[in-house]
Amino acid sequence: MDNNKRPRRFRDGNSPRPAQSHFSPNAGRNAPAREPLATGPFADMGIDHRINANIAAMGLTRPTPIQEQGIPAVVEGRDVMGLAQTGTGKTAAFGLPMLTRLIKYGKKPDPKTCRALILAPTRELATQIATNIEAYAEGTPIRSYRVVGGASINVQTERLSRGVDVLIATPGRLIDLIERRAIDLRETTYLVLDEADQMLDIGFIHALRRIAKMLPKQRQTLLFSATMPKLMEELAATYLTNPVRVAVNPPGQAAKKIDQGVHFVSQGDKATLLAEYLSKHIGELAIVFGRTKHGSDKLARLLEKWGFSVAAIHGNKSQGQRERALEAFRKGQTQVLVATDVAARGLDIPEVAHVYNYDLPNVPDNYIHRIGRTARAGRDGRAVAFCAPAEIDELRAIEKTMKTSIPVIGGEAPPAQATSSRAAKGRPARPNGGNARPARRPSRKPAGQRSNA
Incomplete structure (x- = not known):
């Protein structure tokens, strides 16, 4: 909402407006x-x-x-x-x-x-x-x-x-x-x-x-x-x-009040790392962006099991479910909202203090839209990106779009060869110039990385 400190409930088919007088001749x-x-x-x-x-x-x-x-x-x-x-x-x-x-x-x-x-x-x-x-x-x-x-x-x-x-x-x-x-x-x-x-x-x-x-x-x-x-x-x-x-605010530029950082982590350790971050600011609103509907639901259930107050929204949720989840989040009844990119634009809740990119987006501009959910209405905000080895290409594309590097706040970046096309797909580089095959192909990516929401 544009600097709106007093949100009002809009009226739609589920809450009809009572009949009122309309235009006067002296409008x-x-x-x-x-x-x-x-x-x-x-x-x-x-x-x-x-x-x-x-x-x-x-x-x-x-x-x-x-x-x-x-x-x-x-x-x-x-x-x-x-x-x-x-x-x-x-x-x-x-x-x-x-x-x-x-x-x-x-x-x-x-x-x-x-x-x-x-x-x-x-x-x-x-x-x-x-x-x-x-x-x-x-x-x-x-x-x-x-x-x-x-x-x-x-x-x-x-x-x-x-x-x-x-x-x-x-x-x-x-x-x-x-x-x-x-x-x-x-x-x-x-x-x-x-x-x-x-x-x-x-x-x-x-x-x-x-x-x-x-x-x-x-x-x-x-x-x-x-x-x-x-x-x-x-x-x-x-x-x-x-x-x-x-x-104004040319494409590729995030709001200046957003404190950004990237934390390098294996895909399997992301949930535990997220819980550690969320535990540091209990009571503050945070949005967690996943890549898929199924992955977002799974993550929300896991966080709820660990004791966090969580809601999830994505394209498979009914309109009523989405509105109820957003209303509870807006009122602070839930502190963590797990979402796909359906929430990357148009979500204006000034109290959102933290944004976590649990999965990096395939489209670099979506990163900017995601982190734009914080630092609104003149407030400060923090955005943390979790980057697994298979997401290095996505990270580099985001940094190229923004024409700046995101500061590293945790973990260690993979070695230079990990940015190759094979590493970006989660595969180890082939020895001897690529002539030998690895003895064993690694398992498929988790569901949270396979498709866009």
Whole structure:
């Protein structure tokens, strides 16, 4: 959440919002003079006084670089392409000016329509955005709604029948609702693609192209991405018109307040080492990233057996299970969250003090997203990577991406030859220049290293 010190529960199909009055004819800047005038940097950029009061109460009083550069362009109605890592305040950068502009409509949306569509790659990120949008818009006529897989599509269909101002959705569930004719995008005048690079990584490109054809050509489009691969440039050229480009916290750079370290350890000793680290900060929140769903579940059960308060989230968990696990973690009822990369973006819990990369990610950028779950809202954080001999190549790729070396805080790095392709696969180098075979092939890697989550 963007500097949000007062998280509010968003409303979805499982907790419907009671009927309330909607837009008044005197909305937005046409309000009577007796309404209080907002002051401060956000007000100076044109943010509505009610929204400004909400974010001030949440502790958001000074704009981050992406907010400072992006908000004026959005208020002006320009398309924006933002390049920034998670945790830089992107949700407020697009949410505050978008809500300000929506307030000016002066009437409620038509049934089965939405005025603004925000697409996110994961349920967790969609949930985080929905929570923020509702907090920003509290006390205004704006009504937001979130639709993701794993929740009742019938309840979602019923809610959309009344129309909604801001719809936050994952692409897959949105397509399902479109096919049921539960939502019509022809009146959608704002489109936001958040973490667009991750949407491409997990195969949503065809869904995005299909959705784009259903939107009016006359719209404002805001695209935010942590990286800018070639396909992203093509996507931007298709979706955006003469966009303002905003780039902060360049790709490959982690937050400066994160104290990073790598501990070299054999794969079989990782669980014991993790328990030793966790025992040093009992009561503080820690996220442990694994590579696979099965491996994360297995690790969570082991830690629980050892007496730690643990929850696990990954793609095989139902939406209800994931939300309950995150809520317990957010409240401090559990101190350790074991997760796959579904939690690498969009998880904003400022109290997270430690991140452990139990398994190094296959994609270097995911390391940066993972450790970005700590050192949020101006706090300090610590990130420790466990590196087994078979993960040396992954470590080197991460360091190359970040253009820096991660300090060694434990264990011993394997000898130079261990970075060869055979060593990276967990095999010993062949003697005599590779002409002889080892007498015995080592066992397969543990399940936690075989596939991506």
